[in-house]
Amino acid sequence: MRVEVQERFPGVYWLRFQEGRKLATRSAVPGQRVYGEEIVEVGGVEYRVWDPYRSKLASALHLGLREMPVRPGSRVLYLGAASGTTASHLSDVVGEEGRIWCVEVSYRPMRDLLRLCESRRNLIPILADARDPPSYRFLVGEADVIYQDVAQPDQAEILRRNLAAFLRPGGWALFFVKAKSIDVTRDSREIFGEEREKLGEGVEVVEQRILHPYERDHALLLLRKSF
Ligand SMILES: C[S@@+](CC[C@H](N)C(=O)[O-])C[C@H]1O[C@@H](n2cnc3c(N)ncnc32)[C@H](O)[C@@H]1O
Known part of the structure; x- marks a missing residue:
């Protein structure tokens, strides 16, 4: 072959x-x-x-994402790491010089994530609620990229807090918006626009991708922090 x-x-x-x-x-x-x-x-x-059906970033890349902010050497804060499916690929990308702080609130996926972190030294597991950046402030440094995939109704507020606490000026955020976590009855596109508004000033939307057909009712907002 x-x-x-x-x-x-x-x-x-x-x-x-x-x-x-x-x-x-x-x-x-x-x-x-x-x-x-x-x-x-x-x-x-x-x-x-x-696999684009298992990882939302892979689906966005399949759909033609023009920028890929996670690079060799990047320092990434990953909110909602689950058992590490996507984090494992980002671990391959950032390499030995990079690091990924993996925040996950549930014990169950954290068990698998811990096992993964044993074999991949650039992954740092953090059992915490992403709504509360001060609770993991002492473990996390300045990030080049924030990756957020938490599927919560207050996902924009969660990101806003972490952007303020950890993202360096000029840094990037990959914000995976789940419309159905907010309101199951409304049109997804309207919700994506509103989420973008909630982030307020100081972030620019560089690219937006609806993740259909790989994911239902999900979009990626690729953001850049201006100051
Ligand atoms: C869709 S899964 C993430 C899948 C993962 N991003 C991947 O591609 O491999 C969402 C995860 O976010 C976690 N989560 C939800 N709310 C959270 C919070 N407030 N803080 C941290 N993790 C949270 C859930 O426990 C779940 O594991």
Whole structure:
């Protein structure tokens, strides 16, 4: 089977097969499968296929996201890390020089996340509520990127607090908005616009992607902090 590897963003690749293409990251822990993902070896290098149905950032990348703020060496604050499906790919991308503070409020996914963090030293697990940045202030430094995927009705307020506490000026936020967490009866597009308004001044929306057909009623707002 012939596979061509094309770097789409630093650390993020398209694997091109005769019958199509797959998004992937270069595995930092060869031989490790985190969520049953496909592993493809090309020229002695192991790539983990990044499933757009399991990770919202992968779906946004499949849908043509133009900027990818998480890069080798990035310091990322991840709110709603769950068991680490997406965080594991970001761990591949940021590499040894980067780090990802993974905040998760539920014990159950945290158990799996802890196991993952043992094999990936750039992932730092934090059992905490993302509504309360002061409770993890002592563990987290200044972030280049905030990734938020918490599916809560007050998701904009959660992000606003963390932007103020941790994001450096000029830093990025990947804000995954779940419309149905706010109001199940209204049109999703209206809600995405309102969430954007709630963030207030000091952040600019660089890109917006509705994640259909990979996710229902979700959008990504890619934001940049201006000051
Ligand atoms: C959709 S899942 C995240 C999936 C993950 N982003 C991924 O792609 O691998 C949402 C997670 O947010 C967590 N969560 C919800 N509210 C939270 C809060 N206030 N603080 C921290 N985590 C929260 C949930 O427990 C859940 O694990």
